[in-house]
Amino acid sequence: MSLTILGPERPDGVLPEVLRKHGVNGPVALISAGWRYDELRDEPLRAALPNEVRNLRLYDRFRLLERDAPELMTRYTAKQDALRRMKDRYHLRVQSAVQCASNLLREYGTAADPWFQQAARHLREIDDLFLTEARALHDGFDREVRPGEHPLVRREREAVRQELEGCDALLVAGGHVGVLRNRCTFFDVGPALTVRPLYAWSGGAMLMTERVLLYHDHTAYGPGTAEFLDHGFGLLRSTVLLPHARERLDLADRVNVAVLAHRLQPRVVVGLQNGAVYENGRYTGTAGAAFTLSQDGSVVDATGA
Amino acid sequence: MQRVLELITQTQRAGANRRALLDAFVHDTVLPLVDDDHATFFYWDGEPTEAVFLQHWVFGLPSRIELRRIPNTDAFWLPLDLPKRARVEYKFEVVRQGKGRWSADPRNPRRAYDPFGSNSVCPASSYEDPEWTRPDPFARAGTLVESKLHSAIWHGDRTFQVYVPYGARAGKKYPLLIVHDGNDFQHFATMRTCLDNLIHRHEVAPLLVCFTSGVQRNWEYAANPKQADFLATELLPHLRANFPVLDGPEFQGIMGASFGAVSSLFAAVRHPGTWGRLILQSGSLAFTDIGEHERGPLWDPIVRFVNEFRAEPPHLDAKVYQSCGTFESLIYYNRSLFPVFQRCAEAARFTEAPDGHNWINWRDRLREALTWSFPGPLWMYYE
Numbered sequence: 012m013s014l015t016i017l018g019p020e021r022p023d024g025v026l027p028e029v030l031r032k033h034g035v036n037g038p039v040a041l042i043s044a045g046w047r048y049d050e051l052r053d054e055p056l057r058a059a060l061p062n063e064v065r066n067l068r069l070y071d072r073f074r075l076l077e078r079d080a081p082e083l084m085t086r087y088t089a090k091q092d093a094l095r096r097m098k099d100r101y102h103l104r105v106q107s108a109v110q111c112a113s114n115l116l117r118e119y120g121t122a123a124d125p126w127f128q129q130a131a132r133h134l135r136e137i138d139d140l141f142l143t144e145a146r147a148l149h150d151g152f153d154r155e156v157r158p159g160e161h162p163l164v165r166r167e168r169e170a171v172r173q174e175l176e177g178c179d180a181l182l183v184a185g186g187h188v189g190v191l192r193n194r195c196t197f198f199d200v201g202p203a204l205t206v207r208p209l210y211a212w213s214g215g216a217m218l219m220t221e222r223v224l225l226y227h228d229h230t231a232y233g234p235g236t237a238e239f240l241d242h243g244f245g246l247l248r249s250t251v252l253l254p255h256a257r258e259r260l261d262l263a264d265r266v267n268v269a270v271l272a273h274r275l276q277p278r279v280v281v282g283l284q285n286g287a288v289y290e291n292g293r294y295t296g297t298a299g300a301a302f303t304l305s306q307d308g309s310v311v312d313a314t315g316a
Numbered sequence: 317m318q319r320v321l322e323l324i325t326q327t328q329r330a331g332a333n334r335r336a337l338l339d340a341f342v343h344d345t346v347l348p349l350v351d352d353d354h355a356t357f358f359y360w361d362g363e364p365t366e367a368v369f370l371q372h373w374v375f376g377l378p379s380r381i382e383l384r385r386i387p388n389t390d391a392f393w394l395p396l397d398l399p400k401r402a403r404v405e406y407k408f409e410v411v412r413q414g415k416g417r418w419s420a421d422p423r424n425p426r427r428a429y430d431p432f433g434s435n436s437v438c439p440a441s442s443y444e445d446p447e448w449t450r451p452d453p454f455a456r457a458g459t460l461v462e463s464k465l466h467s468a469i470w471h472g473d474r475t476f477q478v479y480v481p482y483g484a485r486a487g488k489k490y491p492l493l494i495v496h497d498g499n500d501f502q503h504f505a506t507m508r509t510c511l512d513n514l515i516h517r518h519e520v521a522p523l524l525v526c527f528t529s530g531v532q533r534n535w536e537y538a539a540n541p542k543q544a545d546f547l548a549t550e551l552l553p554h555l556r557a558n559f560p561v562l563d564g565p566e567f568q569g570i571m572g573a574s575f576g577a578v579s580s581l582f583a584a585v586r587h588p589g590t591w592g593r594l595i596l597q598s599g600s601l602a603f604t605d606i607g608e609h610e611r612g613p614l615w616d617p618i619v620r621f622v623n624e625f626r627a628e629p630p631h632l633d634a635k636v637y638q639s640c641g642t643f644e645s646l647i648y649y650n651r652s653l654f655p656v657f658q659r660c661a662e663a664a665r666f667t668e669a670p671d672g673h674n675w676i677n678w679r680d681r682l683r684e685a686l687t688w689s690f691p692g693p694l695w696m697y698y699e
Contacts, residue, residue: 109360188698189693226695230694
């Protein structure tokens with residue numbers, strides 16, 4: 012398996028340069044389902060790459076199934092609704108738990124404090140519970156509904172498989188990471204991710220880790236509480252990726268950083284900015300393009316530049 | 317203010333060419349002068365002037381404040397405390413030959429517009445136009461669809477515009493927000509630009525926005541049952557029949573400012589379970605605890621309605637976003653009503669801003685109001 016992770020590609024990216032350096036000259040397949048209704052507006056990418064680009068059209072294919080396979084889609088929607096209800100409960104639990112851990116660290120100032128340690132452990136338990144329950148829900152749906160056996164789904168999955176044939180690489184763009192994950196799992200692209208060189212950026216990169224974390228501190232109402240979306244494909248292990256972390260997180264707040272790092276341990280928490288590249292086990296790019304969030308609340312450059 | 321004090325000192329020196337000093341000062345200075353937490357207003361146009369007054373709409377201050385004359389000149393100045401992040405709209409009243417005439421500040425290019433004309437604007441040191449209110453070349457614009465319906469309630473046609481978000485696609489349904497004073501919200505609060513930007517940034521969910529405007533606006537919006545019935549039994553069904561509106565009150569919002577806020581709240585009370593999102597900006601929600609109100613007969617139905625509402629708050633199956641400027645006389649009523657909304661609504665949020673009863677204040681609160689009412693998938697996007 013050859014996996015290359017990139018930081019955000021908007022507004023400026025390094026994908027063309029990386030593909031050139033890797034000698035990827037032939038056709039490439041593209042998953043841009045995270046762009047939703049703009050899925051096929053991939054002209055800028057086509058213009059930037061010398062390669063033939065084959066868009067796998069996962070968002071579009073799903074829309075066709077919404078129209079042509081209503082019974083299946085009703086059951087799928089019911090599963091997603093159940094997931095949403097579960098997330099409501101998760102949100103309630105994790106919100107107060109993050110608040111508690113942050114308050115303890117802010118008030119008493121030491122991560123070694125057993126009460127903080129317990130609070131961080133509690134947070135991890137809540138995250139684990141949600142992810143376990145979410146997986147059970149997805150597994151139950153697959154077991155009971157067997158979407159892969161539906162003739163239209165089989166047809167679309169086969170069409171995706173054929174599109175991939177002859178491609179030298181697979182590109183997975185960012186965007187709406189929830190939609191991206193759902194479409195990728197629905198069309199079972201997991202096995203295809205390891206067959207040929209894989210290049211994933213931003214939301215696409217998040218999806219290649221074991222767990223996908225959602226976060227934003229700068230909303231109209233101030234910091235939100237980071238929470239997991241779901242499992243990812245787990246190709247990049249022991250890592251949580253945070254694209255655009257500098258824009259989305261208050262990294263100057265050491266308590267904020269420390270709580271996140273403690274909560275996500277033993278995984279390494281890596282912020283990715285434009286120009287960051289991860290390949291062969293190391294991060295490269297301009298200084299600060301990739302950085303880790305440390306348990307002491309500091310942010311440490313990971314590029315070695 | 318220091319610069320004005322220096323100017324005064326210079327003009328009082330023996331032999332000073334006062335006109336030249338004043339001309340040079342107004343030529344080189346952006347007025348009003350704004351320091352950390354106060355502003356200095358200044359008037360000089362070279363003409364003989366008897367007096368100058370600052371006319372503003374800041375509740376708590378005398379609405380007409382006389383500027384001080386710089387001795388031996390026709391120049392006037394006035395220092396005024398101004399909270400950080402505040403924004404004040406004002407005019408000058410210039411008195412000549414015993415007659416006062418209102419005008420914008422001739423030395424201040426910043427203007428705010430409303431249906432009655434324009435005011436000069438004095439932003440405090442920390443106030444900035446929010447960047448999401450300015451046109452963003454990357455934000456793709458929604459479309460505006462002209463529409464009309466024949467209203468049996470109003471005995472005539474009613475026209476309105478419906479904003480359809482960029483990327484809206486066939487077969488998909490969207491939340492709906494109905495806006496009172498829709499023309500004014502478009503023209504004076506640049507609401508379409510704000511919608512384009514906030515939807516583009518995924519902060520607000522793509523939604524349909526119906527901009528409706530009154531004909532006899534004040535009467536129609538003053539807790540008038542006809543308006544509430546028009547909204548619920550004529551306009552809403554028309555919109556549902558002609559636009560892809562999501563089912564359920566949580567996807568049906570109504571908003572307004574001033575009397576428009578009154579009408580929105582009244583509509584929600586009169587048609588429970590219809591409007592699940594309320595945005596009430598600077599609501600003219602006057603009430604009396606004892607005695608009579610002194611706001612004129614137009615307000616009678618409003619005061620009656622709000623008094624009843626406070627006495628026995630009905631259950632509001634809605635999320636309520638409420639805002640008011642701290643420079644408005646209405647701040648007292650709005651502050652008093654917030655705890656009531658907290659008790660009777662599904663959820664309630666209140667924002668106070670150091671601003672007045674004006675369109676820029678209402679524009680600047682749109683991000684909070686819309687993200688609270690119709691949150692977008694901001695958390696989900698990593699591009």
